[in-house]
Amino acid sequence: MSASCSDGPSSEHPCQEVRAYRSAEEALRLTQQNLLAGTGLLIDVLQAQGAADQARLRNATALVQYNQAQINLLGAIGLLCVENIEPRLPELAGNYLGRKIDAQHSCRRSTPEPSQ
Secondary structure, three states: OHHOOOOOOOOOOOOHHHHHHHHHHHHHHHHHHHHHOOOOHHHHHHHHHHHHHHHHHHHHHHHHHHHHHHHHHHHOOOOHHHHHHHOHHHHOOOOEOOOOOOOOOOOOOOOOOOOO
16 A cells, blocks of 8 residues: 555554445444444344445455556556566465566567657
8 A cells, every 4th residue: 555555553544445444343342342232223233244244345346446546557657568567476476476586587668669
């Protein structure tokens, strides 16, 4: 995530989707505690679970859109190459889309050869 969306020392988070997710998780925790204490209803817990699931989905969607925007930007400025892609899973480190990565591959902006 961007610097403005990184977790800091405070409990406040600048990203709306992350704040909504955390709020929904806390609401779910509280409704579960109310149910266990006998002061809440099962339907309240089920509704809170649904809200938390929706918040998780919106958070994941926002993260995917952010990552896609970064890829689009790198492509638009000519910096999209294998070296700029940081795999999240170790098993993907040497293999993208089933093909081996050439260790000597360098990032070059593809420009047409000048005609003579």
